[in-house]
Amino acid sequence: MSVDLVGFLGVVLVAYLVPGPDFLVVLRSATEHPSKGRAAGLGAQAGLCVHMLAAATGLSLIAARSPMVYDAIKLLGAAYLVYLGVRTVLAARRAARERPAGQVVPTGSEEDPTPEEPAEAGPARGRWRAGFTQGFLTNVLNPKAALFFLSILPQFVNGGGSMTRQIFFLGTLDVLIGVVYWFALVAVTTRLRALLARPKFRCRWELTTGCLFIGIGIGVAAIA
Numbered sequence: 001m002s003v004d005l006v007g008f009l010g011v012v013l014v015a016y017l018v019p020g021p022d023f024l025v026v027l028r029s030a031t032e033h034p035s036k037g038r039a040a041g042l043g044a045q046a047g048l049c050v051h052m053l054a055a056a057t058g059l060s061l062i063a064a065r066s067p068m069v070y071d072a073i074k075l076l077g078a079a080y081l082v083y084l085g086v087r088t089v090l091a092a093r094r095a096a097r098e099r100p101a102g103q104v105v106p107t108g109s110e111e112d113p114t115p116e117e118p119a120e121a122g123p124a125r126g127r128w129r130a131g132f133t134q135g136f137l138t139n140v141l142n143p144k145a146a147l148f149f150l151s152i153l154p155q156f157v158n159g160g161g162s163m164t165r166q167i168f169f170l171g172t173l174d175v176l177i178g179v180v181y182w183f184a185l186v187a188v189t190t191r192l193r194a195l196l197a198r199p200k201f202r203c204r205w206e207l208t209t210g211c212l213f214i215g216i217g218i219g220v221a222a223i224a
Contacts, residue, residue, distance in 0.1 A: 005156075007156055008153075008156040008170055008173070009173075009177075011152065011156075012173075012174050012177055013177070015148070016177070016178060016181050020142075020216075021077075021081055021138050021139075021142065021213070021216055022044040022047075022135065022138050022139050022142075023185075024209060024212055024213060024216075025040050025044065025084070025134050025135050025138045026040045026041045026044060026135060026182050026185060026186065027185065027189060027209075028088070028206075028209050029131045029134065029135070030185065030186040030189035030190065031189060031193065031202075031205070032127075033127055034186055034187075034189075034190045035124060035127060035128055035131070036127045036128065036130065036131035037131065037182075037185075037186035037189060037190075038131075038182070038183060038186050039127070039128040039129070039130075039131030039132040039135070040131040040132065040134055040135035040182070041135060041178070041179060041181075041182025041183060041185070041186065042132060042135065042179065042182075043131065043132035043133060043134065043135025043136035043137075043138075043139075044135035044136065044138060044139045044178065044182065045135075045139075045175045045178045045179050045182070046132070046135075046136050046139075046140075047135065047136045047137070047138065047139025047140035047141075047142070047145065048139055048145060048149075048171070048174065048175050048178065049171070049175060050140050051139075051140070051145045051146045051148070051149045052149055052167065052168065052171030052172075052174075052175070054146065054149070055146070055149035055150050055153065055167055055171070056164045056167045056168055056171075073141060073143045073146070074143045074221065075221055076141050077138075077141030077142050077143065077217075078217040078218070078221035079217070079221075080137055080138065080141055080217070081138070081213050081214070081216050081217030082213070082214050082217035082218065084134065084138075084210075084213045084217075085209075085210045085211065085212070085213030085214035085215075085217060086210070086214065087210075088206050088207075088209055088210030088213060089206070089207055089210035089211065089214070090210075091206060092202075092203050092206030092207045092210060093207075095199070095202075095203055095206070096203045149167070149171060153167060153170055153171065153174075154167065156170060157170070
């Protein structure tokens with residue numbers, strides 16, 4: 001088996017460095033709790049595994065050649081992103097209303113060395129499940145991820161070998177690179193949690209993230 005690893009790695013790294021819906025999901029989850037951020041990253045890569053299996057078995061080809069199937073997947077993904085955005089905006093506005101006027105949260109003090117856990121984080125198991133589900137649905141409902149495995153990935157395989165085996169190899173490499181990238185992103189975000197835990201800053205952050213989710217969802221739905 002011989003594949004163009006250099007070219008493939010270059011494309012994959014560029015794809016991960018360009019922020020998309022999965023980037024926002026992992027980043028927002030990481031601001032709530034590191035374990036939720038890691039779970040979202042694993043969920044996003046699990047969604048990619050579904051597209052990899054579909055590409056290897058030819059199911060993505062059917063979806064790509066059927067405008068109705070493609071549009072259905074696209075609209076489902078767009079609706080989910082808008083749902084996440086609206087939910088995030090509403091949560092931010094609710095938190096702003098509940099925060100007492102003039103409340104000041106001390107930062108950098110020894111009495112409060114770590115930010116308080118958000119009330120919505122919940123038990124560890126539920127937090128992990130929520131993060132994984134959000135990451136998984138974001139990528140499994142992303143038709144661009146399916147088309148990546150269907151149209152771009154095969155360009156780096158050798159026609160003389162088994163295309164299925166090569167797609168599995170490159171797809172697995174893509175997933176592993178993504179896991180490392182998401183975990184690194186979570187680690188960086190965790191270092192900034194003290195800043196993100198400030199009520200006023202967090203409210204603005206949630207509003208901005210929610211609007212981005214809604215904007216990306218509308219953009220995905222509008223793309224022909």
